[in-house]
Amino acid sequence: MAEFPFDISARDGDARTGVLTTTRGEIRTPAFMPVGTAGTVKALYTDQVRETGADIILGNTYHLMLRPGAERVSRLGGLHKFMRWAGPILTDSGGFQVWSLAQLRKLTEEGVKFQSHIDGSSHMLTPERAIEIQADLLGADISMQLDECTDFPAERPAAEESMQLSLRWAKRCKAAFGDREGQSLFGIVQGSTYPELRKASAEGLLEIGMDGYAIGGLAVGEGFSAMMEVLEATVPHLPAARPRYLMGVGRPVDIIEAVSRGVDMFDCVIPTRSGRHGQAWTDAGPVNVKNARFAEDDTPLDPESDCPASRDYSRAYLHHLFKAGELLGPMLLSWHNVAYYQGLMARIRAAIADGTLESLRKKISAGAEKG
DSSP: OOOOOEEEEEEETTEEEEEEEETTEEEEESEEEEEETTSSOTTOOHHHHHHTTOSOEEEEHHHHHHTTOHHHHHHTTOHHHHHTOOSOEEEEOSHHHHHHTOEEEEEOSSOEEEEOTTTOOEEEEOHHHHHIIIIIIIOOSEEEOOOOOOOSSOOHHHHHHHHHHHHHHHHHHHHHHOSOTTOEEEEEEOOTTOHHHHHHHHHHHHHHOOSEEEEOSOSSSSOHHHHHHHHHHHGGGSOTTSOEEETTBOOHHHHHHHHTTTOOEEEESHHHHHHHTTEEEETTEEEETTSGGGTTOOOBSOTTOSSHHHHSSBHHHHHHHHHTTOTHHHHHHHHHHHHHHHHHHHHHHHHHHHTOHHHHHHHHHHHHHHO
């Protein structure tokens, strides 16, 4: 299995910064991947996404296989060409969406049969089909194994059964993936909130051998403290020489705390989802521009930002756009939020290199308490 070179240039405690090199470009770590669910980072042009500093985006297997269809994307030249994104793309396996969105799921050893949330049509997602969609049809640079997202809360026997199924599916995913030039496969650690299951899952994936290791099954209701405890129980069992990816997380405080525990990659819908609902992220916590107190506030969200949405539009104008139901409001706030997240990652990388991460961590934590 071909591995993307991963060079760690600096450490600050357990945090590390470096570069993951792919055939489509370098990914500076720690990295935040904007989520391009249906072939678009919602409300943004791909050029805007790139200009915010994003090196890599995430594509969604479940949504793309249902609409417009993975085979259609392939006929049109693959996901990169289809959505005009020249940089690296990581695709999730679809396991989480099947768990959370699909109707009438039936899980077996073979895979999961489900009905589309769009039109009720029946589909079967197996480990082999997940790899075919991601690597062959969409052309992802990084594909994820198919896993079962364990229910939360879960009793230990159920969590162990789910984790072992994900391990068996990981073996099948690796066999289907084979050796590929310019493409990589990540495994996913499961095990709910049980440290011994997380350890067993990590050790099982290492035995299989993956290019990177994701931590899944979090941000599903367990809470901040439990999430951090799971990371502390899991990360030490993952190889230091390969990237570590915390899936579906999260708020700025979640990210910087996870970085301090050795995590390298993140994705979350929060920046664009918040932007569509009038919430702007800042170091001082989230700001709801629909609040009446901004109706005559002529200050921008961030006068020091390189992002025009953050720098050039007043809070009063943003407030007006949302009150008037204008499309420009969600567009500008989504742009601001993606830029804020990328700026945060740049500051985190610089702080690790300078040995000053703790200072930034305290600042972001203080903002989270205010929010």
